[in-house]
Amino acid sequence: MKPESDRETQSQELVEADVSLDSVTLARLLAEVRNNEKFEPGMYNRQHNRHNR
């Protein structure tokens, strides 16, 4: 896993980026990264299945 400090730095850069997104998908993904959306093991989620099948 990437060091926490690296992730914070990169997320901060994204927060500061002056972007106008016309892609709904990219806007959603960017918001999720900016919000530092965690996906910890044990967090209940319908898609909480790491298995690639």
Next chain:
Amino acid sequence: MITVDTVLLKLASRCNLDCDYCYIYHMGDDAWRKQPKRISPTVVEIVAHRLSELAAAQNCSFSLVFHGGEPLLVGATQFADICGTLRRKLPASCGLHLQTNGTLLTEEVLTICARYDVGVSISIDGPAQVHDRHRVSHRGSPSHARIMAAIKRLRAHPAGSSLFAGVLAVVDLASAPAEVYAFLKSTGAPSIDFLYRDGNHDTLPIGKASLLSTEYGDWMGRLLDIYLADPEPIRVRVLDDMLKLLLGGEARKEGVGLNTYGILVIDTDGSVNKNDTLKSAFRAADQFANEWSVQTHDLREIVNSTEFAAYHRSQRPAAPACLACPNLKVCGGGMPAHRWSRENAFANPSVFCADQQYLIALMRQYLMRYNLAA
């Protein structure tokens, strides 16, 4: 202690479909022949007990996925008993999931899923002409109409919107990504996931001409174009994971990124195995040297063992080319099964390396267009 985050529980070792690309039945591993056709109530009780001990020890829940074969071959009555047993023994925070081909997803089964809060993911490859090329019965009959009827039942169920987790599709290179995406979106699923056809360095995946060719990357690239331009997109899990990694976020499933996951598989006889996708590399590749079973072994001891630690570490890429690659944080070296060769074992880049390089380059172009660091 390694945290287990996903447990695949094989409820049935057989399947009522005979998909020609299946990694369980058509890639050289025949371990399923020796397995009981269905998990027994006794084994389910033991599994529930062992998993409750594991959940308490790691102080962290996991996702339990009913898998197969086709898990619903156990029948509705036993399926209800299995769900009830697991819900009684496991913490409420443990997610229960069903990965099914949909053919046996009856109203009765849906009611059971609603009662025990079991998320449902359905395997469907696209519209009928795509899906029925591969996903047929043992007599060669198409299955698409039955799957669509199941999806209709699921969506019409009062709990359908909360139960429906997504659809899982295997890429058919002969199909049009736009047509497949539009069709899968029309199913009403909240998310789609795509899988490549399995293969390795000794047996290339169907449709891949060489290690340097990019057939799968091209197909996914066309899908990416459609996905990013869609004003009303649904989620495409594998693309989301890769894009989020490029944006500095986290991936959620194995096969991309550098996170390692604790995945264990419990077969119908209670034996404990590695990730079953390894079966596609060579016969019994998913077997531990220790012949562990929940009937005789404590899962906490298994997870704490050196052999389990070695299996967990083996997710990490080891090929020098991967370790020096600027795209490693996104690609992650791919699925271990796809790295296999007789010459180097798993110390290769993924057989899809060129495909992923192409796709990641395309993603970087998109992000640069929006002035997003990548």
